[in-house]
Every structure is written in C-alpha cells, then in structure tokens.
Amino acid sequence: MTTPIKRIDKRMPGWAKVVSALILVLVVFFAGIRLSVIPGLKDLFGTETNDRSGPALLQSIQDMSRYDAASGNFQIVVDLEKDAKFLPDAIRGTRTLYVGAGTVDAYVDLGEVGEDDVTVNDDRTSATLRLPHAALGKPALDPDRSYAVSKERGLLDRLGDLFSDNPNGEQAVQKLAVKHIGDAAKESGLTARAETNTTGMLEGLLRSLGFKEVKVTYGT
Template sequence: MKAVALGAAALALLLVGTRLSVLPGIGDFFGDTTKDRSGPAVLKSIQDMSSYEAASGNFQVVVDLEKDAKFLPDAIRGTRTLYVGAGTVGASVDLGKVASDGVVINKERTTADIRLPHAVLGKPALDPDRSYAVSKQRGFLDRIGDFFSDNPSSEQAVNKLAAQHIGEAAKDSGLTGRAEKNTTNMLKGLLGSLGFDRVTVHYGPAPK
C-alpha cells in the first residue's frame, strides 16, 4: 500500500507540475530551461565579391499545400498546410565581368562609355521572423507518425514552395531594371566626382 501511495503521489506531482504555470511564483520551480550547446561556427570558404547589389525586393506569399493519399479520406491520411512566406530577392550587376573593351575613355578623361552585363536576380532568402504557419491539418495516421518521429520534410516542402513562388514573382517585378538604373546612377555619380562630364552606361553584349 505504501508503494502504491508513493506512486500515486509522484504521478499527482507530475501532473500538477505541468499546470503550475498558472500559479504565480511556483511555475518557475518546475519551468523548463533552454541551453544552447551548439558548437562554434566554422568558416568554410571566402569568396571575393565583384557584384554590386543595386536593388532588393521584399515579397510575401501565402502557400496552400495539400497532400492526399489514394483511396483514403483526408481524415485518415493527408495533410494541408497554410503558410505565409516572407523573404527578399536581390538584383545585382557583376562589375567583374566587364570586357577589356567595355570601358572607353577619351584622352581628356571627360567622357566615359561603359558596357556592363545585365543585372541578375539572386536566390530568394526567406525571413524566418516574418514567415509562419497559419494552420496545419493532418489525418489520423499522419498525427501518429509525427508523434513517434520528427518529420521536417513537410516544413521544408512549404519553405521550398514559398521560395519558388517568391522567385517567380521577382522575375515579373521589374527588379533587374531597377538595379540597372541604380547602377547607372551610382557610376555617373562616382565618375562625375572624378571630373567626368558625360558618362554613358550600356547593358548587354556589344552589338556586332
């Protein structure tokens, strides 16, 4: 009887400990603690950058991803996730790819004619602080599977889909045109301060 009583008391204490957060001052005694045991970040490589990032766009997309199983109702097997993905896409001009004849300067060093490659879009970068799941519906079998094992594939799927949609939106946003305009203004301002009166900037390969 004594062992049963001790077991019941321990179980009661465990159950009470999960609910003590509603009592001020006592919840801290049973509260969880978080410890960061991560190792130091390791530098893997260094790359010299010659690209001028001249524009950046902020995008947001609502991802509605549904996965169904054949011959089974959604209540048994299937998931549907509603996710808000927010991120940025940069547009840059690679100044390191200027051809040897891509810069023409007159003898008086008052005019400059520059030909640069077209601006290109970078990879979408999702912002975890602004991205979140609105809802997630799971079938019975999926809930059991999540209980016994971690399954990050579903989160990776919505992140990948959000990045894909943001990248597609960036292509239609006119971001590269804005980057080329900003690069032109930057070069005109820089060379103007060095005494050049006229600076002309072209984009794309030289006409044959």
C-alpha cells in the first residue's frame, strides 16, 4: 500500500508578506540614519552635485524711475505644523521651525511726477515739488541668512520623501516668512522714513543748483 505524499504549501500568507514589507522598509529607513552617524560611510555612499546649467539669457531691460529711499531688514521665526485628523503625529504630520530673514525696500516713484507737480519761481530761487507717497517693494528673502532650525515628520511623511522629486521642500514656510515680513514692513514706518530721506535728497540737490527755498509735499 502506497502512502500518499502530502504537498507542503510554501507560499507565504498575505499577512506575512505585509509584515515582511514593513520590516524591509524600516530596515532601509534606519539604515539611512545609521549611515548618517557613522563617520566615513556618508561620504562613501553620498552623491556628487554638478551644476550643468546653461548661461543666463537677457530677456529685457527696463528703465527705473523710482528712488529707493529706505530699506528694512527683518527676521521671523516661522512655526508651521500640519496634522492629520485621525492619525497621530508620529504616523502622519509635519512641523517645521524656520528662520526667515529678508529685506523690504521703500521707494518714491519719481516717474509719476508731472509738469504740474513742479513749480519754480521766475528768478529760480524757490521750488515746490509734489510727489506721490512712498510705497513698499516686494519682500526679498535672503537665502544666506534663512534656514530651517528643525523638521519633525511622521513615518508616512518620511516614506513619502523617499519617492518624492522634491524631498523636504520648504516652499510653504518660505512663502509664510515672506508674508510675515511684508506685514511687518507695513507696520514699521518704513514709508515715512523713505519720504523723509527723499525730501532730504531733493533739498540737497536743488540747493546745490542755486535754489534757496525748497518745499516737498506728498500726495495729491
């Protein structure tokens, strides 16, 4: 009598495949951390950056008629946190502390001054000028003085960075820093300082040309 041979199914159960895949991902994740703390290994497996950009092309030239009369330097610490509704921060969520430093210029647009805005007496000893109010330029973030202090990311966000074309992007905090700097410039009195400096510049210029009395006003 022949004893039937039992075939052993060596296929891995579905739950085992999921566990194995998760273990593999964690191994790769923590291996990356280990490489960053072991001296020499980071340089061994690091990447080399080459700038292959082409030359910059001049597209247009514009004549400037505005007088930049004042510039303010600002710094803001942005604390941006994004949370998932039903997941803990350790699984899904980010928090970034970012120091943003930038400048905002205040200027007077002399191109808006018309013939009716300038009055000179007959003997050219007195001049009256009516100028538009000073305005603020766009905030300019300084990349050399702006940096991320810390970044906290959940596990899913870290895994997403592995397959992202732009990992650890800082566009959101940079835009927020620019907004806060612009708001601070509006409350800083920078435009008033620009008008004072413009008045001083024009008074000195016209007096050097022989004018004894110079009056500068702003607004319509």
